[in-house]
Amino acid sequence: EVQLVQSGAEAKKPGEPLKISCKGSGYIFTSYWIGWVRQMPGKGLEWMGLIYPGDSDTRYSPSFQGHVTISADKSTNTAYLQWSGLKASDTAMYYCGRYLFADPYFDFWGQGTLVTVSS
Amino acid sequence: QSVLTQPPSVSAAPGQKVTISCSGSSSxxxxxxxxxxxxxxxxxxxxxxxxxxxxxxxIPDRFSGSKSGTSATLDITGLQAGDEAHYYCETWDSSLYVVVFGGGTKLTVL
Structure with missing residues (x-):
């Protein structure tokens, strides 16, 4: 059974760094892209970027390029989304999903990680 | 503003059919x-x-999708109360090399 399990909710202050995770199981982690999607409170889905864990090829949305870093660790089947310094506007739910590039669609999703940034 | 355009909301009574549109571009x-x-x-x-x-x-066959040109459609028949949700369309933009989502449509079952 394919599963993506994300790390738990985070409450941070502006300027603090943060790294959240998405652990895949039940499939060959290095053979599928992982994408990250932001959902701000009461808003729609926004694509942030993709990573191919097999070779760490990474693509970013222009809206998020330079603001976040996407990475992956093949040894632990885990993808990451990180910020060097959070802003209040980063408060949102973040989802990871397994992405089939050729078709294209997200076939499995993580449960989401809520990030709250407040002073 | 989303690249793909969806109606913000649709509604219909239980048992009826609803159609959600998603409009995009050639790319x-x-x-x-x-x-x-x-x-x-x-x-x-x-x-x-x-x-x-x-x-x-x-996924039940009450849900069906279609595409024509630069638009796509999601049809839901035999509406049930449990279908109340937000629905999003998504595709790839071959010119910008990005994933694009629609703004989402809230379905209300009256």
Missing amino acids: DIGSNYVSWYQQLPGTAPKLLIYDSIRRPSG
Whole structure:
């Protein structure tokens, strides 16, 4: 059974760094892209970027390029989304999903990680 | 502002049919398959339709998708109270090399 399990909710202050995770199981982690999607409170889905864990090829949305870093660790089947310094506007739910590039669609999703940034 | 345009809301009575549209351009919907996701309140999105017309295992045939030119459509028949959710379309933009989502449509079952 394919599963993506994300790390738990985070409450941070502006300027603090943060790294959240998405652990895949039940499939060959290095053979599928992982994408990250932001959902701000009461808003729609926004694509942030993709990573191919097999070779760490990474693509970013222009809206998020330079603001976040996407990475992956093949040894632990885990993808990451990180910020060097959070802003209040980063408060949102973040989802990871397994992405089939050729078709294209997200076939499995993580449960989401809520990030709250407040002073 | 989302690249793909969806109506903000649709509504219909139980048992009836509803159609949700998704409008794009030649570089996104016009060049690629479309997928649809259902997001129930407080939950992660769930794949409903992929390759514009295909349903994953476990998705009832009450849900169907179609695509024509630069637009796609999600039809839901035999509406049930449990179908109340937000629905999103998604595809790839072959010019910008980005994933694009619609703004989402809130379905209300009256």
